[in-house]
Amino acid sequence: MIKSSDKTTFKDKTNYLWKGFRIVQRMVPSLLPATIAGAILKSFNPFITIYLTARIIDELLGARSLSRLAFLIGFALILNLAVFLAQKGMEHIKDMGDYQLYYLGKIEMDQLILSTDYENVEKPDFHLKKQKIDEACQMHRRGIWQLPRLTDRFLTSLCTVVFSMAFAFHAFIPSSSNSSHSFIASPWLSLLLLGMVILSSTYSVWSNTRFSKWVFKRMDRVMPINRIFSFYANLLDDHKFGKDVRIYQQRELISQSYYRFMLSSQELFEHDMAKMQSRFFGISAAISSLISGLVYLFIGMKALVGLISIGSVVQYVGAISQFTTGFSELITSATEIWQNIDYVELYFNFLETPNPKYKGSLPVEKRSDNEYEIEFRNVSFKYPGSEIYALKNLSLKLRIGDHFAVVGRNGSGKTTFIKLLTRLYDPQEGEILLNDINIQKYDYQEYLHLFSVVFQDFQLFAFSVGQNVATDVHYDKERAMECLDKAGVGDRVRDMSKGLDTPLYKIDDDGVEISGGEEQKIAIARALYKNAPFVVLDEPTAALDPVAEFEVYSKFQEIAGDKTAIYISHRLSSCRFCDNILVFNQGVLIQSGSHNELIQDEDGQYYALWNAQAQYYKENSEKARVLGSN
Numbered sequence: 061m062i063k064s065s066d067k068t069t070f071k072d073k074t075n076y077l078w079k080g081f082r083i084v085q086r087m088v089p090s091l092l093p094a095t096i097a098g099a100i101l102k103s104f105n106p107f108i109t110i111y112l113t114a115r116i117i118d119e120l121l122g123a124r125s126l127s128r129l130a131f132l133i134g135f136a137l138i139l140n141l142a143v144f145l146a147q148k149g150m151e152h153i154k155d156m157g158d159y160q161l162y163y164l165g166k167i168e169m170d171q172l173i174l175s176t177d178y179e180n181v182e183k184p185d186f187h188l189k190k191q192k193i194d195e196a197c198q199m200h201r202r203g204i205w206q207l208p209r210l211t212d213r214f215l216t217s218l219c220t221v222v223f224s225m226a227f228a229f230h231a232f233i234p235s236s237s238n239s240s241h242s243f244i245a246s247p248w249l250s251l252l253l254l255g256m257v258i259l260s261s262t263y264s265v266w267s268n269t270r271f272s273k274w275v276f277k278r279m280d281r282v283m284p285i286n287r288i289f290s291f292y293a294n295l296l297d298d299h300k301f302g303k304d305v306r307i308y309q310q311r312e313l314i315s316q317s318y319y320r321f322m323l324s325s326q327e328l329f330e331h332d333m334a335k336m337q338s339r340f341f342g343i344s345a346a347i348s349s350l351i352s353g354l355v356y357l358f359i360g361m362k363a364l365v366g367l368i369s370i371g372s373v374v375q376y377v378g379a380i381s382q383f384t385t386g387f388s389e390l391i392t393s394a395t396e397i398w399q400n401i402d403y404v405e406l407y408f409n410f411l412e413t414p415n416p417k418y419k420g421s422l423p424v425e426k427r428s429d430n431e432y433e434i435e436f437r438n439v440s441f442k443y444p445g446s447e448i449y450a451l452k453n454l455s456l457k458l459r460i461g462d463h464f465a466v467v468g469r470n471g472s473g474k475t476t477f478i479k480l481l482t483r484l485y486d487p488q489e490g491e492i493l494l495n496d497i498n499i500q501k502y503d504y505q506e507y508l509h510l511f512s513v514v515f516q517d518f519q520l521f522a523f524s525v526g527q528n529v530a531t532d533v534h535y536d537k538e539r540a541m542e543c544l545d546k547a548g549v550g551d552r553v554r555d556m557s558k559g560l561d562t563p564l565y566k567i568d569d570d571g572v573e574i575s576g577g578e579e580q581k582i583a584i585a586r587a588l589y590k591n592a593p594f595v596v597l598d599e600p601t602a603a604l605d606p607v608a609e610f611e612v613y614s615k616f617q618e619i620a621g622d623k624t625a626i627y628i629s630h631r632l633s634s635c636r637f638c639d640n641i642l643v644f645n646q647g648v649l650i651q652s653g654s655h656n657e658l659i660q661d662e663d664g665q666y667y668a669l670w671n672a673q674a675q676y677y678k679e680n681s682e683k684a685r686v687l688g689s690n
């Protein structure tokens with residue numbers, strides 16, 4: 061079960077509750093007022109019928125005035141209709157509001173994921189928190205989304221209790237003493253019955269609460285199973301798994317796992333549910349029937365001995381039965397609101413996830429000459445939770461307009477170097493300077509304007525090709541096409557049914573699926589469109605065919621132009637196109653220098669680093685050169 065932190069005090073809990081109401085009010089201003097008005101109308105509705113029926117019966121058994129009867133019936137009809145229509149109106153506003161709240165509450169979390177420090181996004185804990193909130197909302201019906209529903213239940217039952225007390229009050233007022241009816245008229249009997257009604261309602265609340273606790277406890281065991289169960293369910297929906305499933309004939313394996321988890325979840329939950337329901341609610345239903353019988357008897361006796369009218373019997377019995385259900389609902393909903401605060405707290409804890417990155421405010425000077433120089437000074441970095449340095453003591457200068465090839469074995473720290481450069485992470489030791497000022501002092505969004513990066517695991521989205529390239533809804537189509545041409549995918553886009561407006565991926569009917577290499581070229585076009593002073597390509601040719609790869613290499617000078625460019629590649633042939641080569645090994649920059657110094661030194665350390673690959677380069681560089689001259 062999700063528990064609020066042990067340190068959460070009563071005051072904290074009430075604060076979270078108010079905070080919850082405030083956020084609901086901010087997101088959908090009409091929702092809470094409609095909930096309050098709806099609750100009052102809903103709870104008042106039954107009493108119109110109870111009260112006016114009692115008066116009609118009394119009139120029928122008494123004066124039998126036709127005009128008064130017509131007035132009572134007409135009044136009952138009109139009032140019922142008016143309250144019914146007003147209540148439906150409120151329900152409509154509430155339904156719309158609930159719908160909006162659901163999405164706005166989720167969007168608030170999604171916005172956080174898109175804007176929080178990248179360091180948070182890479183932490184499994186961060187995602188687990190969100191998963192808990194989602195599951196609490198979908199499975200336990202808990203969280204800020206439940207505040208209007210719980211408020212509705214609470215206020216409806218509170219008003220029902222208040223109205224029923226007002227309507228049944230006279231039944232328990234001892235009548236003027238009459239010795240022959242002294243037992244029925246005795247105040248002690250009234251008190252005894254009132255006490256029994258309250259006890260029976262309290263018992264029903266107690267069993268209700270115990271049942272909810274049982275459900276939550278059982279949910280704890282079911283939640284991990286459901287998590288795996290939904291993983292298999294998603295597999296069936298996602299076409300990307302389709303190829304492997306067929307080739308490796310995994311249909312049976314997946315179906316069996318899917319059903320196994322579904323059955324375990326069902327067995328743990330549904331199977332015992334009916335048993336527990338009858339155990340908890342059976343006794344309370346029997347007690348409440350018994351008490352109702354006694355109350356009917358008491359009121360009937362009062363009518364028999366002439367202490368109250370027949371019409372009043374209808375009124376009192378109706379009001380007491382409303383009280384019983386209203387009181388039990390009141391306590392249950394109050395308990396639920398209290399339990400729900402833990403989930404509201406979870407929501408705010410997520411939204412208030414600390415962003416550890418220091419937020420600078422210095423504007424980055426806009427320079428048309430791109431005179432930006434970046435220096436790493438004794439920079440060391442370990443990933444959060446890791447004991448091993450991903451980069452150790454890195455010192456280097458990225459001089460304006462220089463083109464760098466970064467090489468090194470898998471895991472040697474090349475991508476980490478880019479993550480630090482783009483401030484996705486901050487180093488624990490040393491500093492990174494832009495034009496001699498620590499990059500942490502600059503406004504982060506402005507600092508990011510300096511970089512166009514194509515990551516190894518770049519992502520395109522199911523927007524149109526043009527929007528993917530320009531990363532905007534409105535963009536310069538001519539420039540987008542130019543960038544696609546430079547990246548070598550312009551003709552493919554022109555051939556698409558809607559050209560630049562063609563949506564990527566088969567999410568809608570017009571969408572196109574494209575190859576891995578084409579995706580990579582569109583990602584390169586996106587980097588070109590941004591036209592930032594620093595261009596970083598991290599393994600940009602991994603999915604490209606040899607001709608396309610060669611084109612990217614040979615166009616690299618043109619793509620990078622006078623910008624500072626960093627080119628990470630495992631293919632040593634890429635080094636030919638860069639003035640400077642940085643060689644990483646186990647997080648340490650072991651060599652830096654020009655192409656001639658590093659690559660052409662056959663006995664140098666660089667070759668010694670991984671001879672087989674160097675051999676491959678030696679064999680293929682000649683071919684690449686020949687291909688280039690063609």
Ligand SMILES: Nc1ncnc2c1ncn2[C@@H]1O[C@H](COP(=O)(O)OP(=O)(O)OP(=O)(O)O)[C@@H](O)[C@H]1O
Pocket residue numbers: 182443444446450468469470471472473474475476477516
């Ligand atoms: N998010 C992370 N959390 C913890 N450790 C990480 C994380 N990302 C990378 N590492 C580790 O940091 C080291 C450097 O990784 P990095 O991705 O920089 O290597 P790389 O040189 O780019 O490798 P490749 O050539 O395979 O892309 C590796 O040991 C890697 O396992």
